[in-house]
Amino acid sequence: MQPGTEDFEDVQFLTGSPQRYGVLSSLCESSARPCELCDEVDATRTTIQRILAGFRERQWVVKRDGEYRPTVTGRRVCEQYQSLLSEIERARDFGPLATHLDTIDDDLPTEALESGRLTVGSDGNPLAAVNRFTEWFRAVDGDVRAVSPIVAQPFNEVGAELLASGTSIEFVIDQTVLERSEQEYGEALEHGLDHDRISIYIHEDPLMFGLVVDGASRCCLAAYDEHNNIRALLETGGAEVVDWATGVFERHRDRAKPLSAVYS
Structure with missing residues (x-):
């Protein structure tokens, strides 16, 4: 099955910068406020807010009492992306053999x-x-x-x-x-x-x-x-x-x- 345009756009959003994956990965570890995420991923508050807005639009995170936490689908996206990164690293390592x-x-x-x-x-x-x-x-x-x-x-x-x-x-x-x-x-x-x-x-x-x-x-x-x-x-x-x-x-x-x- 060929992915639709929206699917590609969501993938492009997550992979568009290391900070986006960093934010989602950090939230999967523990809920956090935007100011706390700034220290975790080394990004400005404006950048963090923009990333969180994109995640909320895609229903990957929710906001509760000022803190953001991942939804079950957000966790799944993070886990699958981690697997993809591991596979890409393996492909790079084994490229000379393959x-x-x-x-x-x-x-x-x-x-x-x-x-x-x-x-x-x-x-x-x-x-x-x-x-x-x-x-x-x-x-x-x-x-x-x-x-x-x-x-x-x-x-x-x-x-x-x-x-x-x-x-x-x-x-x-x-x-x-x-x-x-x-x-x-x-x-x-x-x-x-x-x-x-x-x-x-x-x-x-x-x-x-x-x-x-x-x-x-x-x-x-x-x-x-x-x-x-x-x-x-x-x-x-x-x-x-x-x-x-x-x-x-x-x-x-x-x-x-x-x-x-x-x-x-």
């Missing part, structure tokens, strides 16, 4: 964003996400299922450590990663072909994201830019998120071919 996830985030559980740990590379620390991913990968506890659009020596080294410790790995890469592995990491590729605890699959289409599922409790989601640099890393867990990540991995594995079928 921008580079392609389409796999269409059904990403909200739990992942609500409880996950986000690491973002910056101009001051461009390797923050890479370094954190290496730390996370090295600490896995259980068999690993992974999807990656890149190959890099630090990840190869951690993978070798995990295999030596008895961890089993299923690994989906694309044709570009295979070609680079042949050129730069031929020995590691041969090792992967022969090792009985690692299964490598080659995906026909280019991969645009990184994903690691650690046993049944944790997963890690990596977003890469057009130059295959990790821009952001999300560490998360929980049954719903791990089930989602496992499904993403299995769909890509099922559309891939075993390394032995394309490389010998």
Whole structure:
């Protein structure tokens, strides 16, 4: 349903200045007189009176014995606006991840964003996400299922450590990663072909994201830019998120071919 003009006007009134939300939020904490609200929201009495008049017009507040208090609808408006502000803050924080996830985030559980740990590379620390991913990968506890659009020596080294410790790995890469592995990491590729605890699959289409599922409790989601640099890393867990990540991995594995079928 498309909101009517009056609905937009009411939204615009509330969002037109931080003081308006500040007044409504303050009144939801406790009833107050205009002079008290001046101190609460750092606004002139004239501004406060104008805001209160707008709220009374919309029936968000009422005046009793010189004090203003919110109506039940005014409280609802304040609560929903607080939720919107929280969601906008989350969208800003997770923007570097969401921008580079392609389409796999269409059904990403909200739990992942609500409880996950986000690491973002910056101009001051461009390797923050890479370094954190290496730390996370090295600490896995259980068999690993992974999807990656890149190959890099630090990840190869951690993978070798995990295999030596008895961890089993299923690994989906694309044709570009295979070609680079042949050129730069031929020995590691041969090792992967022969090792009985690692299964490598080659995906026909280019991969645009990184994903690691650690046993049944944790997963890690990596977003890469057009130059295959990790821009952001999300560490998360929980049954719903791990089930989602496992499904993403299995769909890509099922559309891939075993390394032995394309490389010998």
